[in-house]
Amino acid sequence: MTWQLSNTALDEQQLLVNESLMFLGNGYLGVRGNFEEGYRDDFKSIHGTYINAFHEETEIQYGEKLFGFPDFQQKLANVIDTQEIEVYLDGERFSLFEGEIINFDRTLHMDQGYSVREVHWRSPKSQEAKLTFTRVVSFVTKELFAIKVDVEPISNVREVKLISKVKGDVTNYVEKDDPRLASNHAKLLYANEAKSEAGLTQVKARTERTDLEVACVMRHEHDGQHSIEHNGYEIIETFTFDGASNASLIKYNVYTDTLRHGDDLLEKGIQIQSKLVEFETILKEQKAYLDEFWRVSDIAIAGDDSLQQGIRFNLYHLLQSVGKDSVSNISAKGLSGEGYEGHYFWDTEIYIFPVFLMTNPEIAKGLLLHRYSTLDAARLRAKEMGHKKGALFPWRTITGPESSAFFPAGTAQYHISADIAYSFIQYYLVTKDEQFKQEYLAEVLIETARLWADTGFMKNGQFLINNVTGPDEYTCIVNNNYYTNAMAKYNMEWAYKIYQDMRESELVQQLGVTEDEALFWNEAAEKMLLPFDDELGINEQDDTFLNKQVWDFENTSDEEYPLLLNYHPLTLYRYQVCKQADTVLAHFLVEDLADDETIRKSYDYYEHVTTHDSSLSYCVFSIMASKLGYDEKAYHYFNETARLDIDNLHKNTKDGLHMANMGGTWLAMVYGFAGLRVKEEGLSFRPRQVKAWDDFSFSLRFRDRLINIQLVDGQVVYTLVEGDDLDVSHFNEQVQLSVGSPVSKVL
Ligand code: BGC
Secondary structure (H helix, E strand, C coil): CCCEEEECCCCHHHHHHHHHHCCEECCCEEECCCCCCCCCCCCCCCCCEEEEEEEEEEECCCCCCCCCCCCEEEEEEECCECCCEEEEECCEECCCCCCEEEEEEEEEECCCCEEEEEEEEECCCCCEEEEEEEEEECCCCCCEEEEEEEEEECCCCCEEEEEEEEECCCCCCCCCCCCCCCCCCCCCCEEEEEEEECCEEEEEEECCCCCCEEEEEEEEEECCEEEEEEECCEEEEEEEEECCCCEEEEEEEEEEEHHHHCCCHHHHHHHHHHCCCCHHHHHHHHHHHHHHHHHHHCEEEECCHHHHHHHHHHHHHHHHHCCCCCCCCCCCCCCCCCHHHHCECCHHHHHHHHHHHCCCHHHHHHHHHHHHCCHHHHHHHHHHCCCCCCCCCCCCECCCCCCCCCHHHCCCCCHHHHHHHHHHHHHHHHHCCHHHHHHHHHHHHHHHHHHHHHHCEEECCEEECCCECCCCCCCCCECCCHHHHHHHHHHHHHHHHHHHHHCCCHHHHHCCCCHHHHHHHHHHHHCECCCCECCCCECCCCCCHHHCEECCCCCCCHHHCCHHHCCCHHHHHCEECECCCCHHHHHHHCHHHCCHHHHHHHHHHHHCCECCCCCCCHHHHHHHHHHHCCHHHHHHHHHHHHCCCCCCCCCCHHHCCCHHHHHHHHHHHHHHHCCCEEECCEEEECCCCCCCCCEEEEEEEECCEEEEEEEECCEEEEEEEECCCEEEEECCEEEEEEECECEEEEC
C-alpha cells in the first residue's frame, strides 16, 4: 500500500483533486489524471497536459500602472490534448456517470511509474465489460505519453468501438476570485496544422506572443478496423473490434517543442516515434529508472503505513515535476496543475533543491543552471528597479522576466536573490565542484552581493535594508526584515570570500569588481542590522513587527482561514500575524547568526502568531522543533506536511500539488529528525529518536559517496555504502565512515 495510491470508488467530490494526485509526469511533460472517456456535460474537469516552461505571455491589466510594473506575465500553457478515448459497447457510450459501476480501482504505482484504472461497468442497456486504462509518461523518453486501453466484454457484446482524439485547440483554466489561479486569458495556444501521414497523426500549435511551437506526433497500435476523420485541428480516429474477443488499443503520443527541439518539431517527433520500444518494454524501463531513484532517494519508516505512503508520494511527485534539462525548473505546482501559472518561485531553492542536492545532485545542478540562464534578465530587472548594479531575481517567472503583478508580496520579496545565492553555495559545499564555482557560483554571488550593496546603506555604523518583504506575505514592505538581512549577510560574506579567492580571474576582471567594492560587501555583511528585541530576547521579524497589535486569533473562525481569501492585505499588514515561517526559517538556514536561547524564544513567540496559511510553513516549524527538542511538535508539524495533498488539507489540491511542501516533508525528516546540516566543515548530524517509528532510514549523496542513515532501537547507524572514507560529525564527535564498517551511536 505504501508504494501505491488508489481510488477504489468514484467520488464525484474528489474528482478534481484526484486529477492532481493521479497526474503523471517526468519533469518535461505532465498530464493530469483526466478520464479518457470524458465526463458528464455539467461536470467541469480541469483538463491539462503541460510541457515544463512552455508558456505564453499575456498583458497584465492594471487599474493604475506605475513605473517598473511588469507589462506582461508568463503563463504555462495547456498544450495539445491527447487524453481522449471514448469507448462504445454496441453503440452505447461508456461513462462513469451512467449505468452501474460494479468495480472501480485507479492506482498510481510509485515504484513502477504508471497508473492503471480498472472499471467493471454495466451499461444502462445491461451490456457489461471490464475496461483497463494504463498510462505512462516515460522517464526514459521524455517526450512520450502512452495510454493502453483494454476492453474485455463480459456480456454478449457484438462490437467494441474506441474513438481516439487529438485536439490542437485547447484552453487554460481560469478562476476569477482566487489569487492563486489565473483570473483571465484562457486561450494561450492556437493550433495551426493537423494532418495524418504514414500512419502518424500530427498536430502543431503555437503561442502568439512568445512564438513558441508545440507538436504532437501520435501513433496507434491495434488490431481493429480503422477510420479517420478531420474536424479542424481535431483528428478523430475510430477503431472497431469484434466483441467476441478482447479489444486493445495503444496510443503513443510524442510531444516536441521549440524550447528543446529546434524548428522542425514534426520531423523530430517522427524520429522519436520511429525509435520507440513497445509498451511492455516502456514499463520495464520505467521500473529500472525508478529502482535506481528509490535506491538512493527512498525514506523508509516502520510503524506508520499512512505516513510512509505520504512520504513516498511526495518524493515521487517531486521527481515527476522537476525539470531535468536546465531549460526548465520546478514550478510551485509542478506539472500537476495550473495553480500559480507554472511559475518558479523561491520554493525551488529553499524547499525542493536540497532534496535533489542530497540525493540526485545532477538534477539539482540542472535547477541551478536554469536559474543561471536567467541571470541576464535579473540584471535587467535590477536596472528597471533603479539599481546601478547587480541582479534582482524575479519573485515569479518561467524564463526570467518578473511575472508578479502584486509587488508588495511579489517583487518586494528581494530575499529570493539571496535564496538563489544560498542554493548555489550549498551545491558547492556538497560537491566541492571547483569548475562550478568558477563558471557559475562566483558570478551569481557577485551580482547578488551587488544588489544588496546597492539596496542597503550604512547608517550609524549599521547596514540597513529598507522596504522589502520577507517570506511572510502577511507583513509586507518593511525595514530590516531579519530573514532578508541574515540571508543577504551570508550572501555578501560568501561573495567576499569568493572574490578573495578569484580576484585575479578573468571573470572578476570582466565583471569589473574592485577591491573597494568587495571590501564594502564584507563590511556591510559584518555590520548588517539583525533586529533583536531585548525585552523578549527574540529576533524581531523586522523593525516594526512588535509594535503592531497581535491578530485576534480567538475570534477568528476556521472558515476565515486562509486569511488572504477573507481580508484585504492592508488589514493583515497592520497586525502581528504571519502567513508562514520567516524569522524561524532564517534560524534554520543561517543558524549560526543567533544563539540557542534566542532561537528558542523566537520559535515560541512566532509559533503563536503564525497561521500556516502557506503550505511552506509547517516543515520549517517541524525542523526547528526538532532542533529545540520539542519532539511532539516536530512530529505534529511534520504530520501536517506528509499527507497535505493526499488528504487535501489546504482544500486546493485540485489546482495542483504543493511542491514546496512536498520537499518540506523530506527536509523535516532529514534536517529535522536526523539533524543534518551541511557546512564548510562537512556533514553533521544531531538525530532525534522519533517515538512513533520503530525504524527510520534514508540515504544521502555527498561528494561521490552514498551514505545510509538509520535510526533504529534507540541508536543511529551510519553506513557508507559507496565511495571513499569520510568523516562526519555526530553531536560534535567526529565519526569515521568506511565502506563495510557501519558505525552505531546511542541516542
Ligand atoms: C507563499 C510563497 C510561495 C508561493 C508559491 C505563497 O502562498 O506564501 O512563499 O512562494 O505561495 O508556492
